[in-house]
Amino acid sequence: MSQTSLQIDAPSNPRLRSDRKITACAAIVRHDHILLVQQGRGPSAGRWTLPGGRLDAGETLAEAATRETLEETGLNVGIDGFVGVYSYFGNSGRQRARFCFSASIAGGRPRFDGREIRDLRWFRFDQLPLVHEALLWKPHVLRKMLGDIQRGQRLPLDLLRNFDRALRCAA
DSSP, rough: OOOOGGGOOOOOOHHHHHHHEEEEEEEETTTTEEEEEEEOOGGTOOEEEOOOOEEOOOOOOHHHHHHHHHHHHHHEEEEOOOOEEEEHHHHHHHHHEEEEEEEEEEEEEEOOOSSEEEEEEETTTTTTTGSOOGSTTTTHHHHHHHHHHHHHOOBOOGGHHHHHHHHHHHH
């Protein structure tokens, strides 16, 4: 099966919205730097990660990544591609999924609120291995995402067509 014909199907579960453990994030790369945000609240407070968060009802994954990036960084982004989906266990022990998109800045000015997001910073890819694990959100997951981003992994956005359709129907 070719990559372009692969489709992801989500269960048609009416409880999907309330039980949803799905997040979307945006990887913004300029030259050899990537934008990370430092979480300000919750169990991940103080840890660096890609801008992103949970989907709102009726949103596609790409729309969630775009909205969350604007809310957390003040930057309007355009989604360029799909990097991948990364599975991990949340603090509750429940399995979660994070969908990562590549994005480019379309406008806006960098800003953060100081509460939900403490800081935002451009990191050189060669600096990232030096960042202590305790300062990263889910270090094994984030390092895998960052490696895929740095290698230029881009999958077709239409891979998510059926998944997004199922999310909209469940909203």
